[in-house]
Amino acid sequence: MSEVRSWVETANGDTDFPIQNLPYGVFDAGQGARMGVAIGDMILDVAKVDHGLDAALFGRPSWNAVMGAGQAVWGALRSRLTELLSDEAFRSKVEPHLVKQAGAKMLMPFDVAEYTDFYAGKNHAVNVGTMFRGAENALPPNWLSIPIGYNGRASSVVVSGTDVVRPWGQLKGPNDELPRFGTCARFDLELEMGAIVGTPSDGMVSVEEADDMIFGYVLLNDWSARDIQAWEYQPLGPFQAKATATSISPWIVTKAALAPFRTSTPERERPLLPYLQEKTPMLFDIDLEVGLKPEGQDESIIARTNYNEMYYSAAQQLCHHTTSGCSMRTGDLLGSGTISGATKDSRGSLLELSWGGKEPLTLETGESRSFLEDGDTLTLRGAAKGDGYRIGFGDCTGTVLPAVDLPDWAK
Amino acid sequence: MSEVRSWVETANGDTDFPIQNLPYGVFDAGQGARMGVAIGDMILDVAKVDHGLDAALFGRPSWNAVMGAGQAVWGALRSRLTELLSDEAFRSKVEPHLVKQAGAKMLMPFDVAEYTDFYAGKNHAVNVGTMFRGAENALPPNWLSIPIGYNGRASSVVVSGTDVVRPWGQLKGPNDELPRFGTCARFDLELEMGAIVGTPSDGMVSVEEADDMIFGYVLLNDWSARDIQAWEYQPLGPFQAKATATSISPWIVTKAALAPFRTSTPERERPLLPYLQEKTPMLFDIDLEVGLKPEGQDESIIARTNYNEMYYSAAQQLCHHTTSGCSMRTGDLLGSGTISGATKDSRGSLLELSWGGKEPLTLETGESRSFLEDGDTLTLRGAAKGDGYRIGFGDCTGTVLPAVDLPDWAK
Structure with a gap:
C-alpha cells in the first residue's frame, strides 16, 4: 500500500485516481467549463483553491496555459495539489470545491494545436x-x-x-x-x-x-x-x-x-x-x-x-x-x-x-x-x-x- | 482601362494593387502589427477608418475574425473600402491612415488553423x-x-x-x-x-x-x-x-x-x-x-x-x-x-x-x-x-x- 493518502477517502481505494495520479481535465458540473483535477470519485475545481500560481494560468477552461508554462510550474502545481489533498489541515478550505465526477460532463482538456x-x-x-x-x-x-x-x-x-x-x-x-x-x-x-x-x-x-x-x-x-x-x-x-x-x-x-x-x-x-x-x-x-x-x-x-x-x-x-x-x-x-x-x-x-x-x-x-x-x-x-x-x-x-x-x- | 479609379494615384498605374484588388494583410510600420489593405504603393490601416463594421473584427492583428464572419461581412467591408478609397469626399479622413508599403514589414496575415x-x-x-x-x-x-x-x-x-x-x-x-x-x-x-x-x-x-x-x-x-x-x-x-x-x-x-x-x-x-x-x-x-x-x-x-x-x-x-x-x-x-x-x-x-x-x-x-x-x-x-x-x-x-x-x- 502506498504511503501518501488523501483525505478524499475514495482516493485511497479501488480507483483510477489516487493521490499519486492527479490528472488534469476540463469539466462542466452545471457552472460552465472549469479546469479540474481528478481525485478518487471527485473533481477538484483547481482555479478555486489556493494553488499558489499565477491566476492567468487558469484564466480559461483549457490546460494549454499551464502546459506551455514549463516543468517548474508543472512541478509546483503537482506538489501543491498533493499537499492540499493529503493534509487534513487544508480539508475545510478545499472540500467545498470538490464535485462528484458522476454528475459532471467532461470536455476537451486542452486545445489541440496539431x-x-x-x-x-x-x-x-x-x-x-x-x-x-x-x-x-x-x-x-x-x-x-x-x-x-x-x-x-x-x-x-x-x-x-x-x-x-x-x-x-x-x-x-x-x-x-x-x-x-x-x-x-x-x-x-x-x-x-x-x-x-x-x-x-x-x-x-x-x-x-x-x-x-x-x-x-x-x-x-x-x-x-x-x-x-x-x-x-x-x-x-x-x-x-x-x-x-x-x-x-x-x-x-x-x-x-x-x-x-x-x-x-x-x-x-x-x-x-x-x-x-x-x-x-x-x-x-x-x-x-x-x-x-x-x-x-x-x-x-x-x-x-x-x-x-x-x-x-x-x-x-x-x-x-x-x-x-x-x-x-x-x-x-x-x-x-x-x-x-x-x-x-x-x-x-x-x-x-x-x-x-x-x-x-x-x-x-x-x-x-x-x-x-x-x-x-x-x-x-x-x-x-x-x-x-x-x-x-x-x-x-x-x-x-x-x-x-x-x-x-x-x- | 477600368472605370473605377482611386484617389491614391499609384493605384491607377502599373501596380499589383489597384482599387479592384484590395487585398488584406498584416503590417508593421513602426507601430506594431496592424491589419492593412494594399492600395497602389500604400497600405491603409483599416481599423483606423470608418469601416462601418463591428470593431471586434479588428481587435487583434490577424484577419481570422473577419474571415470567420462570413460572406455578408466580406461584401460589406469590400464595398466600404472601395467607397473610401475611390470617392474624393473621404480623402481627407482616410489619407492620414495610409503608410508606404516600402517602409512596412509584412507579417502573417492570418493564423493558420491547419x-x-x-x-x-x-x-x-x-x-x-x-x-x-x-x-x-x-x-x-x-x-x-x-x-x-x-x-x-x-x-x-x-x-x-x-x-x-x-x-x-x-x-x-x-x-x-x-x-x-x-x-x-x-x-x-x-x-x-x-x-x-x-x-x-x-x-x-x-x-x-x-x-x-x-x-x-x-x-x-x-x-x-x-x-x-x-x-x-x-x-x-x-x-x-x-x-x-x-x-x-x-x-x-x-x-x-x-x-x-x-x-x-x-x-x-x-x-x-x-x-x-x-x-x-x-x-x-x-x-x-x-x-x-x-x-x-x-x-x-x-x-x-x-x-x-x-x-x-x-x-x-x-x-x-x-x-x-x-x-x-x-x-x-x-x-x-x-x-x-x-x-x-x-x-x-x-x-x-x-x-x-x-x-x-x-x-x-x-x-x-x-x-x-x-x-x-x-x-x-x-x-x-x-x-x-x-x-x-x-x-x-x-x-x-x-x-x-x-x-x-x-x-
Missing part, C-alpha cells in the same frame, strides 16, 4: 504489412530506422463520450473498375496512447529535450475507415480515412505521475542513428484494454496489451518530428500508433483481430465482428499498476452512429 | 510519376477520381521574406545499405496557390458550399526536401520533407477580387463522381512565375505558368476534404499542389525543371541548377490580368540559408 499520428508499434506494423504485402515484406524498409508518421487532422480530435458518425467516402473494391461514393463498411478502432506537447520548440531537439517538452499522456482511439484508406492512401498517405474522429480520454495523466513506470524501448535489430538513441527509459509500463459493447448487450474485452510494446517512445517520435526544423507548439498531440502485443488477443485493431475480416471475432455475447457495426460502443482503458495503487486514465469511449443520409447534391 | 497540401496539378503528377514509376504508370490509379492530398504542418507556414534554413534529415541513396543523418542535398520549391477557409463547416459540404466558404487566395511555396522524402514517404506520405517551411505571399487576395477571372477545370477523361462535379467555374485564370536569384547575382525566371492548369479547383478539394465528416475551421489553408504547364519552361519545381537532376537548368547568369543552393532567393509572383488593370498577390519570397551545425547529441 495532431500527428505515428506507426510505431512493431507487432501492428508486421500484422498489417503481412496482410497487405506478405510476411517477407511486412515491415517497410524505413520502419526500423524512422519512427514513421503522418500529420493527422487536429479538428478530428474529440473527448471521450462523443458519438462517432460512420463516414462516407470514395470506395473501390479490388475488382471494381471505378470507385463509388458509399458509406464505410470497414470502420475500425486503433488503440493508441497520445503524448501531449507542453513547452514549444523551434529547431531540432534531442530525445532528452523532447521528453522534457512532453506534459502528459492520454488514451487515444484513432477511428479508421479501412476501405476509404485502401483506395485513397497511395502515394500520399491516409487522409479522409482518419479524419472522421480521434477520441481521447478526458484526463491528461502527467509525465510526473507516470515516472515510476518508465521502461525502455526494446533491443534493436538495426542500430538507431545517434540522434534517436535514448540514454534513459522513455517508454511506460501501462496496461491497456479495449471493450466492445454492441447496442443493448454486454461488453466484451476484445484486446489486452501494454504501452511497453512500442518500438519507439513518444520522446523519440517528437525528436524525429523536429529534425527538419519543424516547430512544435503547446498542444501538439502525438498518437503512438496502434499498440498490439504478440498474441492474437492483444491486437489493438479489428483489422488485426479479424485478420482483415477473414477470421471474424466472436464476442462473449456470441455475436461476431469483422469491423464495427452501428450502435457499437468502444471503450479504451489504461492504467499503470503501482504498489497498492494504480494510475488510470478514465475511460476513452465512443459509440458508432449510422451514417448521415446522402445529400441530394451527392447523388 | 494546413492541407494537395497534388492536383496533372502535368506535375504526370512528370513526377513518369520519373518515379515510368510513363505508363505515371498517374496513381486514384488520381483521376480523387483530389488527393495530405495533411501538412501548419507550424511550418511563414510569410514571404522569411529565410528558410536547409534541413537535416534521414537520407538513404538507392545503393546505400543503411540511412545516414545528413543535410538535404535536393532542396526544392513547389509553385502553388493557397486557398484560405473563411467560414467553418461541420459535416459534408457541396462544391458550391465549399466555394462559399473560401475567403481568398495566396501564393504558396511548398519547400520540399526531395531526398528526405524519398526515404521517408512510404507508406504514410510526406512528413519531415515538407515541414521545414511553407512560404505564403503577404496579401490575401479575396475571392471577390478574383471573380472576373473564374474559369472551368478541364474536360475529364474519367467522369467525376457526382459530389465532385462543378456547376459553375471555380478555378481562376492567374498568371504565375518563379524567379531564382543566386546570391549576389541577377534573377532568372525559371518557370511561367497559370493557375488554370489545375485539374481540381480549391472548392473541389475542400468539398472532398469534408466527405468523412472532417470539420473545417476558419484559417485552414489548402495548398493547390504544384502547378506545372505542359511545356518544359512552365514546370513549377526544380525536380521537374531539371528532370530529377539529370538535366540541370541553365540560369540566365550561366550558372546551372539541379536543386537549390545556399544563398538562392526564390520569388513567386502571380497576377490575374484584367482590362487595363491587374490583380496581384505581391511577391512570395524566401532565401535558402545553410543548414545549422549538427548538435553534439546527434553525432
